[in-house]
Amino acid sequence: MVKKKKTSKKKTSKVAKSLKKVKTERAKPVEPVWKGPSDPEGGITQSLLSIFLCCRERFRLRVIEGLGPPDQFNHRMEYGGMWHLCEEVYASCPGTDYWKRDLKDYCQGLCRKYPLNQQQIVHWYNVCKMQFPIYLEYWAKTADEKRRKPYMQEQTFSVPYSLPSGRMVRLRGKWDGVSQYGRQFYLDENKTKGEVNVEQIRRQMDFDLQTMLYLVALRNSGEVPEHRMAGVRYNVVLRPLSGGKNSIKPLQNANKGKKGPNGKALPARPETMEEFYARLGGLIAAEPGFYFHRWTVDITSRDVDRFCTQFLTPILEQLCDWWEWMQLVTTPGCEFQDINGIHWRTPYGFYNVLGEGGSTDVDEYLATGSEVGLVRGKPLFQELEEE
Numbered sequence: 001m002v003k004k005k006k007t008s009k010k011k012t013s014k015v016a017k018s019l020k021k022v023k024t025e026r027a028k029p030v031e032p033v034w035k036g037p038s039d040p041e042g043g044i045t046q047s048l049l050s051i052f053l054c055c056r057e058r059f060r061l062r063v064i065e066g067l068g069p070p071d072q073f074n075h076r077m078e079y080g081g082m083w084h085l086c087e088e089v090y091a092s093c094p095g096t097d098y099w100k101r102d103l104k105d106y107c108q109g110l111c112r113k114y115p116l117n118q119q120q121i122v123h124w125y126n127v128c129k130m131q132f133p134i135y136l137e138y139w140a141k142t143a144d145e146k147r148r149k150p151y152m153q154e155q156t157f158s159v160p161y162s163l164p165s166g167r168m169v170r171l172r173g174k175w176d177g178v179s180q181y182g183r184q185f186y187l188d189e190n191k192t193k194g195e196v197n198v199e200q201i202r203r204q205m206d207f208d209l210q211t212m213l214y215l216v217a218l219r220n221s222g223e224v225p226e227h228r229m230a231g232v233r234y235n236v237v238l239r240p241l242s243g244g245k246n247s248i249k250p251l252q253n254a255n256k257g258k259k260g261p262n263g264k265a266l267p268a269r270p271e272t273m274e275e276f277y278a279r280l281g282g283l284i285a286a287e288p289g290f291y292f293h294r295w296t297v298d299i300t301s302r303d304v305d306r307f308c309t310q311f312l313t314p315i316l317e318q319l320c321d322w323w324e325w326m327q328l329v330t331t332p333g334c335e336f337q338d339i340n341g342i343h344w345r346t347p348y349g350f351y352n353v354l355g356e357g358g359s360t361d362v363d364e365y366l367a368t369g370s371e372v373g374l375v376r377g378k379p380l381f382q383e384l385e386e387e
Contacts, residue, residue: 034063036323037316043158043170044319046210052319054355057345060335064326073117075124078110079239080192082128084176087190088154090136091177103129126273127240130281131291135237138288148233151185152178152223159217161316169316171217173210178224179233185224186233186296187215194242196293200359203367205232205297212299212307219304231299238291245290246283250276318342 035042044052052059061067085106089099107125111118139145156174163169177188189211205211211232219226241247254271271279284291325342329335335343353360364370 032064032326033066037169037319038167040158040170043172044316045172046213049213049315049319050209052322053315055346056322056343057335060326060343071113073110073114073120075120076192076194076239078121079124079128082106082124083132083192083237084154084190086128086132087176091150091153099132100129103132126277127280130277131237131240131284134281134285134288135292138292139294144294147181149180150177151180157217157221159220161216161220161312163313163317163320165317165320167317167320169320171213171220173214173217175214175218178218181230183228184230185228186231187211187218187229188233188235189214190235190237192237192239194239195244196236196238198293198295201234201236202295202297203363204359205234206299206303206367207307207311212304213312215299215304216308216312219301226301229301230296232297234293234295234297236293238293240280240284240291246280246287248276248280248283 037044048059048063051062082103086099086103089102090096093099103125107121110121114121152175154174154177157172159171161169161171175187176190179186179188211234215229215232218224219229250273251271253268254275255266255269258266260266322342326335336345362374364372365374
């Protein structure tokens with residue numbers, strides 16, 4: 001008589017009990033490149049939170065799989081980096097030209113990092129070296145600069161933010177600085193942009209993601225007395241040669257219309273790059289107000305509280321829920337099986353005007369409660385009604 005082998009019941013893992021739909025384990029579990037929202041080595045930055053807002057699946061690919069585009073030279077980003085460096089060095093050593101030395105060293109580092117983009121790097125180095133002194137001279141004459149006392153400059157932060165659920169998220173980033181005017185303190189925000197819409201920036205400031213997240217972190221850090229925090233000092237530099245006004249090119253004939261001592265026309269020759277940057281500098285110096293913008297925006301504690309209540313706290317609670325869910329996921333594709341709707345992938349074919357830096361028809365109502373220009377009870381699906 002052949003004895004039947006006893007078969008033991010398959011034990012259900014904790015992961016399987018939690019997910020109920022997991023059938024196979026990942027052969028080699030992926031070790032996330034991110035430590036999570038609460039870990040001292042993790043936390044959330046404004047840029048990471050932007051990805052989370054846009055698409056949970058793309059966020060997962062970035063922070064867990066570690067997938068991202070190869071590092072490439074981006075003149076918009078790097079011009080901002082050059083400018084921030086100049087600001088930082090000059091603020092620590094006002095009245096000196098040490099920023100020129102550090103800017104050169106920084107750009108030499110970029111050339112080593114991006115050897116195929118050296119020509120572009122040298123070009124933007126020359127533009128920055130030419131524009132920054134004009135910027136300093138322009139603002140040195142203003143009453144704002146004479147009243148302002150630098151309080152903090154280029155400081156990184158990792159500040160704990162407590163949630164109603166009892167969890168904690170670390171807010172991370174780098175403050176450009178803090179300026180003091182008498183007994184009031186303003187967070188400094190320095191930006192380089194290809195175009196500037198002053199009114200829109202002013203209007204959106206008290207609910208701008210980066211600005212308000214940095215103000216929340218500053219308030220929670222204790223670096224500045226909360227009752228003396230007055231708002232934001234916003235400093236915008238228009239990046240030259242970004243299209244539109246004064247986006248010049250080197251002249252093919254720098255001697256056009258010029259005559260020598262003998263009264264004869266000078267021979268044609270192309271404009272040198274030194275002459276080109278000098279000509280561009282002359283255009284900027286002639287209209288500095290077109291390139292340099294600065295204003296203070298008062299933001300109250302009530303504004304900060306509103307940002308936390310209406311956005312930051314709920315989105316960070318969702319982020320923590322998402323992270324806890326991801327700790328349970330061990331099967332490829334299982335992220336999408338959550339019945340609570342924690343994970344999803346953003347589809348193509350929809351337009352987010354806020355994500356494009358624009359505004360909507362109800363922005364004024366959100367800011368002030370005014371219904372001017374709006375109608376209440378507007379019917380939905382009018383485009384689907386038969387004529």
